[in-house]
Structure formats: structure tokens, C-alpha cells
Amino acid sequence: MSSSFVSKMNKRVTSLQQSNILLFNQEVSQIKDIVKLTIGEPDFNTPDHIKKAAINAVEDNESHYTNSRGTLELRQAAANYFHKKYDLNFDPKDQLLITAGATGAIFSAFEAMLNPGDSVIIPTPIFPFYIPITMLNGAKPIFIDTSKNNFVLSPEKLEETIEANKDTVKAIVLNFPTNPTGVTYRKEDLQKIADVVKKYDIMILSDEIYSELTYGEKHISMGTILPEQTLVVNGVSKAFAMTGWRIGVIGGPADVINEIAKVSEFTITSSAAMVQAAAKEAFTNGFDDAQPMKEEYLNRQKLLKKGLEKAGFSCPNPDGAFYIFAKIPEKIKENSVDFARELANKAKVAVIPGSFFGPGGEGYLRLSYAASEDDLNLAVQRIQKFVESK
Numbered sequence: 001m002s003s004s005f006v007s008k009m010n011k012r013v014t015s016l017q018q019s020n021i022l023l024f025n026q027e028v029s030q031i032k033d034i035v036k037l038t039i040g041e042p043d044f045n046t047p048d049h050i051k052k053a054a055i056n057a058v059e060d061n062e063s064h065y066t067n068s069r070g071t072l073e074l075r076q077a078a079a080n081y082f083h084k085k086y087d088l089n090f091d092p093k094d095q096l097l098i099t100a101g102a103t104g105a106i107f108s109a110f111e112a113m114l115n116p117g118d119s120v121i122i123p124t125p126i127f128p129f130y131i132p133i134t135m136l137n138g139a140k141p142i143f144i145d146t147s148k149n150n151f152v153l154s155p156e157k158l159e160e161t162i163e164a165n166k167d168t169v170k171a172i173v174l175n176f177p178t179n180p181t182g183v184t185y186r187k188e189d190l191q192k193i194a195d196v197v198k199k200y201d202i203m204i205l206s207d208e209i210y211s212e213l214t215y216g217e218k219h220i221s222m223g224t225i226l227p228e229q230t231l232v233v234n235g236v237s238k239a240f241a242m243t244g245w246r247i248g249v250i251g252g253p254a255d256v257i258n259e260i261a262k263v264s265e266f267t268i269t270s271s272a273a274m275v276q277a278a279a280k281e282a283f284t285n286g287f288d289d290a291q292p293m294k295e296e297y298l299n300r301q302k303l304l305k306k307g308l309e310k311a312g313f314s315c316p317n318p319d320g321a322f323y324i325f326a327k328i329p330e331k332i333k334e335n336s337v338d339f340a341r342e343l344a345n346k347a348k349v350a351v352i353p354g355s356f357f358g359p360g361g362e363g364y365l366r367l368s369y370a371a372s373e374d375d376l377n378l379a380v381q382r383i384q385k386f387v388e389s390k
């Protein structure tokens, strides 16, 4: 049954497309015996001590609304954790907000910051989620293709783009380690970006959800470089293998967080009380929980990278997260969507086309190594055989 009412609904919503990553994943999931390296989700279980904290909270009847910013205990635990890990200084009383996943943090931040007609600078290739949220608020995404600069936003390009859109730019998105490239930003890169941004009255939304999955040098947060103009987004999803628990954190200047907190309050009232208890345990006693996962991811990354290179792909060195952004071999003439579809149907390996991640992504595939070693070995064998046959 369809309804003519849809034509009267919010045009900003009806004109949005569903996520093409999810649609593509659904499409290829129908293929029998397919090996899936599509979705960015840890395949580890949530650590037991965190699960127990949730069970205890349920048994202790922690079943009520909490403070809409999250319980003060959780905010304190998060503030300590981010201070010890990354030297961030957020006052748990008014500089931190607990949200429904990092997604909830990004959504509430954009809703609070953007007016129709504003614009948001988004370096690409990137996790595409920021784009519909920008558009839902009547704002315009402005892309900067980073593919010719080793997938790092160049301060010169940034300044040029801000200058060209000076009257509308409200925010800049940074995401590092980056989904889909695995590239991360060093202190010098962040400092140069900060030197540009501080000339303007704009905010950086720094999505650092993969901070714990950094394989080389220690993660440096943008919140330590330009705290007065940065909103740091993080959470428990990737570091503690807790994607389904839906807890995110956003920290920044108190007056900006105050406004973002209103949006979150009017959207979800508060995150689930027993889940907040689990997140508090994660931040308090899970300091090293990501370590064994990280070692395992690194082994898998090496296996996948070696296999892909043998098949003729080239891969930027992944410094973090759990993705390889592989450049499709020269001899393949199809675009990334057609090639990924053929790979799924004929070789039975599912990966995400690079073009889904915005300008600069065409010619690449994103492969997630948050998958078992057996699956990665099988995927590599199949990809090598398929590319050889082309």
C-alpha cells in the first residue's frame, strides 16, 4: 500500500537516499557462500567485565531515566579515561555529553550547529554518514578530495576552501584514523590544520571513534591542539567491541555542548541506564581492553595487505581502524561499483566500492579486516584467482 502523503513529507528527508553501503551489503548478502569484508564492526565479543556490569545494573533495578547528559558517574569515568589516554581535559559537569553512539553525537552536533544555507567542509574519501546529516539540516557539504595528498587534508586546500565559502562555512569534519582509508593524522598535520581554523569562527567536528585502534604512533586528539574550537567525538563501539550497545561521547566547549545537549535530550531523553553502567565499567576498568583486539587486527591487516598486493592492488599503509583502501589494479577497466559487484557475484567476495566514500574514492575498494583469519585467507585466494583470470 502506498500513500500520497509521502509527497507532503519533509523534503529534506524524502530526497535522501538510503545508505548505499548498507544497500550494497544487503544486495551481496543474498549470494550463497559469499565471504563478507563489507561492514565495519568488530567481530569480538564485548569483554566479560563490561557485560557483568550491565547484568548487575539490571538486577539492581537501574531502570530509570538518567540525567539527559548521561549519569555523572559515567561522564566522570569518560573524562578520566580520555584524560589518561589522550590528555584531554573535559569537565564532566558541562563539557561532556553521553549520546546514542558516535552517530547520536554527530547527529545532535550538526542539528545544534547548522542553519539552512550553511556549509560543512568534508574531506573525502570518508565515512559518508556526515553528508545526509548535513543535508537534513538544510546545509551543504563541500568536499575536499584528499586522494592526491596521501588521504590527508592539506592545510592549504582547507584555507582555500574556507576562503571561497567564508560566508557559509560553519564546521569542518575530521575523522582519524579514517574510515575508509585507515590513514591517521600526526601532531604536525593537526597543528597545521589548527593554524588555519583558528583564523575563523568555525568548529571542527573531530570523529575519533577509532582512536584506540591506532597501530603506529600514539593517537593525538584534535581536542588537545585546538580545544576551544573542537568537538571531539568518541565512544565505546570500536574500542570495546560494543557497537550494539549504542553509547557515544562528545566533548567540547561548555556553551556549545549545552546546545548540543538540548538536541540529544529532545531526541532520546537519555541513553539506557544499564548500558550507561556498562560503559562506565568500560571506561573505568577497561583501559587495556582494546590491546588484544588490536594485536589481532594487526595480524589480519598484514595477511590481507600481503594477499591484495600479490593480486596487484596497492594499499596505503593503514595506520588505524580496520580497513584497507585498496587501489584496483590497472588492468581492471570497470569502475569500483561494477568491479565490486562482479567480485561478489563471480568470486564470492563482498567488499565496498570506493566511490561510496565520496570524491577521490573511485578506483578503490574498501575491505574490512574485522573478519576471521579463515575468511580473510579465503577472500584473498578468491580475489587473487579472480584478478588473474581477468
Ligand SMILES: Cc1ncc(COP(=O)(O)O)c(C=O)c1O
Binding pocket: 040, 100, 101, 102, 103, 104, 127, 175, 179, 207, 209, 235, 236, 237, 243, 247, 248
Ligand atoms: C568514522 C565513524 N564514525 C562513527 C561511526 C558510528 O559509530 P557508533 O556505532 O558509535 O554510532 C562509524 C561506524 O562505522 C564510523 O566508521
